[in-house]
Structures are given as structure tokens and as C-alpha cells.
Amino acid sequence: MKIRAIRAYQIDLPLHEGSYKWSGGNAVTVFDSTVVCVETDTGLMGWGEICPLGPAYLPAYAAGARTGIAELAPHLIGHDPIALDEINRRMDAAMRGHPYVKSAIDIACWDLLGQVAGLPVATLLGGHVGEDFVLYRAISQEAPLAMAAKIAGYRAEGYRRFQLKVGGDPDTDIERIRAAAAMLEPGDKLIADANTGWTQHDAIRVVDAVRDVDVYIEQPCMSYEECLAVRQHTNRPFIIDEVVDGLDMVVRAVADRAADVINLKISKVGGLTRARQIRDLCVSLGIAMTIEDTWGGDITTAAIAHLAHSTPERLLFTSTDFNSYGPVKFADGAPQRVHGRMSASREPGLGVRPMMDVLGAPVLEV
Numbered sequence: 001m002k003i004r005a006i007r008a009y010q011i012d013l014p015l016h017e018g019s020y021k022w023s024g025g026n027a028v029t030v031f032d033s034t035v036v037c038v039e040t041d042t043g044l045m046g047w048g049e050i051c052p053l054g055p056a057y058l059p060a061y062a063a064g065a066r067t068g069i070a071e072l073a074p075h076l077i078g079h080d081p082i083a084l085d086e087i088n089r090r091m092d093a094a095m096r097g098h099p100y101v102k103s104a105i106d107i108a109c110w111d112l113l114g115q116v117a118g119l120p121v122a123t124l125l126g127g128h129v130g131e132d133f134v135l136y137r138a139i140s141q142e143a144p145l146a147m148a149a150k151i152a153g154y155r156a157e158g159y160r161r162f163q164l165k166v167g168g169d170p171d172t173d174i175e176r177i178r179a180a181a182a183m184l185e186p187g188d189k190l191i192a193d194a195n196t197g198w199t200q201h202d203a204i205r206v207v208d209a210v211r212d213v214d215v216y217i218e219q220p221c222m223s224y225e226e227c228l229a230v231r232q233h234t235n236r237p238f239i240i241d242e243v244v245d246g247l248d249m250v251v252r253a254v255a256d257r258a259a260d261v262i263n264l265k266i267s268k269v270g271g272l273t274r275a276r277q278i279r280d281l282c283v284s285l286g287i288a289m290t291i292e293d294t295w296g297g298d299i300t301t302a303a304i305a306h307l308a309h310s311t312p313e314r315l316l317f318t319s320t321d322f323n324s325y326g327p328v329k330f331a332d333g334a335p336q337r338v339h340g341r342m343s344a345s346r347e348p349g350l351g352v353r354p355m356m357d358v359l360g361a362p363v364l365e366v
């Protein structure tokens, strides 16, 4: 089987709540997502998606994804898409870095591998674990009481993990954490995600002020070294996210005991092939994970679901259902949240059938 064509489609993903705000005054109102189709000479088509969290979250942006895919695609035409490691070596040889550019192509190739094998991607990643898996709900940054007031509604939708977007003014963030914690019920978990927004001294103040609160601290500062300093100071469980961009970083973090949980985002590490390596290492070492991506719609959510659902429940801290945050659906068969939980398709591949009338004409074809 050989790759005959690679196409990309652009799709806007608005939000039910109008906007999504996090540290540093960052906000997105409409996410710019790119859907990739890898078509083969057998007629089979594999699907992937890449949706950065705007241009100011990681070194990634939506137009860059499409430009990068246009650059990479000619290097892949004529090659076997289900030789996943070889495809990744070929992408790495043709383009240094830019893992997010490669992610959607890698995901589409996993979709093809599953279709050829007649097996769900989750089976190829180790097998579905149980019936479903746990999700978190991100709480966009607002005034402390407004954020806390959202918890009851999200709990009514079934969520029991709440990720507060902090990383703003440290005194306000202390209020945000305390107000949200006051709303928790037994079985709930609260995560304060600063998304790199605090300086080291601000972060130390915040973690000191919430020493008696049942809260996880996620990625307080920009650099790994700053995060490690905060980690060594706090008694709260600790998550690193933005700095975890590959396997070598995970190895370093494990050696430094830098985190209790690692946030593994598929596109941040270059696709399912790399994410699976990291997931498996973390499972072997007993490190829990939040398994997700930067953002996305139906196809990203499907890819997340296959990786999350094939992860031992004990080490899956939480995962996400981005396709429920907005009204746009573009793939039948995509996983749907059911009372705060989700499951990966049992159909071959990712189990998604893109709605071509919603995707429209490709913006790129090689």
C-alpha cells in the first residue's frame, strides 16, 4: 500500500461558552483546526487532525501546521503509510522539529493501520481497558467566584475533575483556588493549571497559600527548572505539561522526581507513535498521565480516546472531550461524552467518518 495523495481541510471550531481564556491574558474565540486525509492507492483514506491552542500557547500555530504539511507531504507520496516508524523517520529526515506538523499525518497513518488490520486503534495501542475512561472539564479563566460557580453545572454533566485556568495575578489565583475548592464534593479532583503563567516567586507564594487545599498544581512557570524549584517547595501533587515535549524530557523528569502526573498531548510530541512510546514508559514507571491534545474537534478527540482508553485506569489521571466544547461536528463515529466519561470506538481505525459537506473543499492537496 502506498500513499497516493495528502489533503488538508481547514475548519473553524467556535465554543459554546464564547471564549476560552488562560494565563497571560490569552484567549481563543474560534479555534482554527486542520483535518488531514492520507489517501492510498488502495482507495483507503486515513484521517488526522491538528488544532493548536492559538499561536501563543506552544511553538505551534494553525497556518504553520498547513504550511508544514505542504512541505512534508511530497516526501511521503509513494511510501507505505502503515509502516509507522518508517513514516516518522521519513518525516524527521525531511523536517527538523515541528512535531505538531507531523502529528496529524501520523494519526491518519494509524487510522489506516487500523482499517487495514480490521482493528480499532485502541486495540493496536494495547487494548481497551474497561468500558470507558474519566474526563476533566477545563474552567476558563474568569473572576474567582464566576469560576467556582461553574463547578456545579459541570458536575451535573458528569465531570468530577475540574481544571482551573490560573496563571494570572497570584493573589486572585489564590482566591480562585480557594473558591473552587469550597465547591468540591467527595470524589472530585481540582487542578490549578497556571499554563506557565507565574514567575517562580509568585508560584512559591501561591503554593504556600494553598498548602491546606486539596489541589493539584500544573505547570506553574515557563521553564522546567522553575517548575522543578516550585515542585521541590510544595507539598501539593504536581503536574508538568508544556515542558513535556518528548521522551527525553520524561526521562529527565522521572529522574528528578519532578512530577506526580505528566500531561501528554499528542501533537506536542509529534503524534500517536511518539505519544504511545511516552505513555508506555510512564506505565512501566508508574507515572500517571493526563492524556489529551492542545485542542481539536471530532478527529483529535477520537485519537485521544484511543490512546486514553488503552491506558491502565490506575495511571490515567484524566483525559478530555474537546468535541463537546463547541457546536461543530464534522465526523460521524467520533466519541461522545457520557456522564463525564468517554470510550474509544470499537470500529476499525479511529472509527470516524468525516462529513465531507462540513469539511468542504481541501485547502491543500499534494
Ligand code: MG
Binding pocket: 193, 195, 218, 219, 241, 242, 263
Ligand atoms: Mg495544562
